[in-house]
Amino acid sequence: MPDYPRTVAEDLRCGSYPGDAENRAVQFGWQNFDRPACATIIQGLRTEPRAVLEYGESVTFSPQPDLSITCSSTQEGIRCENPNGYGFFVSKTDFTRYRV
Structure with missing residues (x-):
């Protein structure tokens, strides 16, 4: 979502x-899977377009052998949750995190 940088509060940043x-984040997710999601910028990285998650679709992936993360897309935005109960919601205007 680099086309839509969000201004995020200091406590939501990855550090x-x-x-x-x-402050103007374009990447959202987990740096450490046992902690809440966070937001950061892309600095020194070149990203390629990725697959698109259409409205109503969900995807589950395993960044580690013992961990699965599920992300779901709606017209409002994308919601992702990990099995430790941490989740986040991101849209064109918002980034919030929560504990399930």
């Missing part, structure tokens, strides 16, 4: 970059 560098 990868000093100061206010992550």
Whole structure:
């Protein structure tokens, strides 16, 4: 979602970059899967277009052998949850995280 950077609160940032560098975030997800999701910028990375998750579709993937994450798409945005009970919602205007 690099076309739609979000201004995120300091407590939602990943802390990868000093100061206010992550204020306009374009990446959302987990850096550590046992902690809440966070938001960051893309700095020094070139990203390629990925597959599109159409409205009403869900995908489950395993970034580690013992971990599955499920993301679902609606017209409102995308919601992802991990089995530790952490989740997040991201849309063109919002990034929130929650505990299931």
